[in-house]
Amino acid sequence: MAHPFLVKDIAFQAGLSTATVDRVLNGRPGVRRQTAARVRAAVEELERLQEAGHESPARVHAIDVVMEAPDRFTSAVRRAFESEAGAFGTTVFRARFHFAEVIRPADMAQVLDRIRLRGTDGVVLKAPDVPEVAGAVERLEAARIPVVTLVTDLPNTPRAAYAGADNRAAGETAAYLVGERLRGETLRILVTLSSNRFRGEEEREIGFRRLMRERYPEIGIVEVSEGFGRDAATGALVAAALARHPDIAGVYSIGGGNQAVLSAFEVAGRPCRVYVAHDLDAENLDLLRSGKLSFVLHHDLRTDVRQVFRAMLARKRPRAAASPARLSAVEVITPFNIPADFLR
Structure with a gap:
């Protein structure tokens, strides 16, 4: 594996010992496939940092970004961390990424425990609000390792902060967009979640249901969840919902898998009169431009x-005056106001 980096720098980035990294780089036996993949990923991350001009920082903080989310979302998160890594003058944050589309709570807790025992300057976490994860967060904070939750919060843990949007307000915004489009009609809207274990998705759903109940009571709600934002599982859930409810006329997609949702409507020969989704990832951007999504609720991950x-x-720096935490603004994006950063 050709590279210009010192073994100790690769080990630092990968969170492995120098002996293990040396074994991988020299093709020696006895290395697990996952370990070799971590070394390759570390080299790629160092290359991106070098290209961005962050190869010689005065001070480096190594943090671990741990997320359960679909690949299309974690790719956007990776880009945001890499673009902002050198935004604090002489302080550079070097992120080590631990991503999984679906992971059991016990395995997520094990990942967090391994990070704690190995050592880190902080953990950024997108995880379900379940006891196993909460316990791991408590152990990290007890070890004086700050945990910042991203996009979805764990408010009943001692986490240091939450970075993301006001999810309940986002759900209310979605309800307004859907309700005004379908006002006065007796029909149903489909709400799709990746999983009801995520606090952020639950908050969006609560906000959506509250405003729909208050302002548009004639519109019913059908919910599907546990597709984890993956196309095959989400599409199957939506197809079953469409078969059960012939009056579904639109979608509020909280958990992703939007192409699969639209495909299910097409296969069923059903129109989708309004579709509200979250996040300007590559898939949603294409669907918005083609008119298949009505609105995308977007917030800037770089701000997070x-x-x-x-x-x-x-x-x-506990003695420094900390600026108050601010939630990211939620923007309503249509095909006509796509941010310049997303224009190709």
Whole structure:
């Protein structure tokens, strides 16, 4: 594996010992496939940092970003962290990524425990609000390792901060967009969640249901969940819902898998009169431009990442005056106001 980096730098980035990294780089036996993959990923991350001009920082904070989310979302998160890594002058945050589309709570807790025992300057976490994960967060904080939750919160844990949007307000915004489009009609809207274990998705659903009940009571709600944002599982759930409810006329997609949802409507020969989704990932951007999505509720992940870094630095510099945490603004994006950063 050709590369210009020192073994100790690769080991630092990968969170492995120098002996293990040396074994991988020299093709020696006795290395697990996952370990070799971590070394390759570390080299790729160092290359991206070098290209961005962050190869010689005065101070480096190594943090671990742990997420359960579909690949299309974690790819956007990775880009946001890499773009903001050098945004704090002489302080550079070097992120080590631990991503899984679906992971059992016990395995997520094991990942967090391994990070704690190995050592880190902080953990950024998108995880379900379940006891196993909460216990791992408590152990990290007891070890004086700050945990910042991203996009979905764990409010009943001692986490240092939350970075993300106001999810309940986002759900209310979706209800307004759907309700005004279908006002006065007696029909149903389909709400799709990746999993009801995520606090952020639950907050969006609560906000959506509250405003629909208050302002548009004639519109019913059908919910499907546990597709984890994956196309095959989400599509199957939506197809079953469409078969059961012939009056479903639109979608509020909280958990992703939007192409699969639209395909299920097409296969069923059913129109989708309004479709509200979250996040301007590559798939949603294409669907918005083609008119298949009505609105995308978007917030800037780079803003979230900067909030993460501020929270980490506040823990490192307790005497410094910390700026109050701010939730990211939610923007309603149509095909006609796509942000310049997303124009190709």
